[in-house]
Amino acid sequence: MIVKDVKDCIGTEREVVSKTWTSLRVLLESDGMGFSLHETTMREGTETPMQYLNHLEAVLCVEGEGEVELSETGANYPIKPGVVYALDRHDRHILRAKTPLRLICVFNPPLHGKEVHDASGSYPPAPETPPGIIAGKGVKK
Numbered sequence: 001m002i003v004k005d006v007k008d009c010i011g012t013e014r015e016v017v018s019k020t021w022t023s024l025r026v027l028l029e030s031d032g033m034g035f036s037l038h039e040t041t042m043r044e045g046t047e048t049p050m051q052y053l054n055h056l057e058a059v060l061c062v063e064g065e066g067e068v069e070l071s072e073t074g075a076n077y078p079i080k081p082g083v084v085y086a087l088d089r090h091d092r093h094i095l096r097a098k099t100p101l102r103l104i105c106v107f108n109p110p111l112h113g114k115e116v117h118d119a120s121g122s123y124p125p126a127p128e129t130p131p132g133i134i135a136g137k138g139v140k141k
Contacts, residue, residue: 002031006039016114020046020097029110036110042066042097051092054125055107058086064101069094 009015009024016023020043027037042048042064049071066079071092077085079101087093095101107123115123 002027002033009039013113020048023105025111025113027110029112031110034108034110036107038105038107038111040103040105042095042101042103044097044100046097048095049092050095051090051122052087052107053090053122055109055111055123056086056088056090058084058106060084060104062102062104064097064099066095066097066099066101069096 004026006024006026009026014025014028016025021040022043023038023040025036025038027033027035029036044064051071061079061081061083063081064079067076068079068085069076071094077083079085079095111123
């Protein structure tokens with residue numbers, strides 16, 4: 001069993017700070033769960049264009065207000081506590097934070113730790129895990 005306190009990520013390598021957000025990377029590839037789990041806070045008044053070409057992401061808003069816009073169609077969806085959005089088609093999107101926006105994010109495949117968005121708004125692809133190895137755990141038994 002893995003038990004962690006999100007606050008323990010603050011000030012460690014699991015705290016990743018960008019211009020528009022801070023992400024506490026609670027579970028990573030090295031934890032061996034097959035996904036990563038982050039608490040990300042978007043800064044008030046920011047706009048962040050993204051497109052995860054190498055990952056799928058699901059997001060649960062737990063605090064704040066904002067909106068997500070699908071770049072392809074221009075459709076806007078309000079984001080507030082309790083709302084979930086899932087980027088199941090590697091959707092190009094823009095996340096706007098009207099207030100500080102606290103989000104719980106799940107990525108598959110999992111992130112390794114210090115990833116930040118590249119020029120396309122994406123994270124780099126995850127390295128291949130050799131057959132017979134469970135990511136972060138070693139050889140399957």
